[in-house]
Amino acid sequence: MKTHRIALAGLAAAAFCPTGPALAHATLVASTPANGAVVAAPKAITLTFNEKIVPAFSQISLTMPVHKMNVPVKVTFGLDGKTASAVPQGNLPQGAYAVEYAVASSDGHRMTGTVPFTVR
Numbered sequence: 513m514k515t516h517r518i519a520l521a522g523l524a525a526a527a528f529c530p531t532g533p534a535l536a537h538a539t540l541v542a543s544t545p546a547n548g549a550v551v552a553a554p555k556a557i558t559l560t561f562n563e564k565i566v567p568a569f570s571q572i573s574l575t576m577p578v579h580k581m582n583v584p585v586k587v588t589f590g591l592d593g594k595t596a597s598a599v600p601q602g603n604l605p606q607g608a609y610a611v612e613y614a615v616a617s618s619d620g621h622r623m624t625g626t627v628p629f630t631v632r
């Protein structure tokens with residue numbers, strides 16, 4: 513009954529959201545590399561959201577899902593509050609990567625997602 517519990521949790525979160533679902537929540541509008549892109553090893557990964565995120569409650573991580581490996585990155589947040597960058601702490605080898613983000617909107621709700629890309 514795991515799915516059932518998740519659905520109920522989602523409903524509860526929506527019900528307690530002071531500003532209504534979707535309206536005031538940070539959603540990803542752009543990324544570098546783009547979703548699914550095949551690129552040369554990027555020096556930095558940048559995510560852009562449609563509204564300000566709260567750095568203290570936001571996380572970006574980089575993984576190689578095939579190897580179940582976490583890739584060290586240094587995360588910084590843009591001055592406009594809507595962008596986050598993750599700089600790999602070394603040259604990324606060829607392979608499939610996933611940028612995983614969990615960012616807090618101004619009302620405290622956390623939005624999560626994954627952006628896959630491949631280094632050729």
Ligand SMILES: [Cu+2]
Pocket residue numbers: 529530531532533536537617619620621
């Ligand atoms: Cu909310």
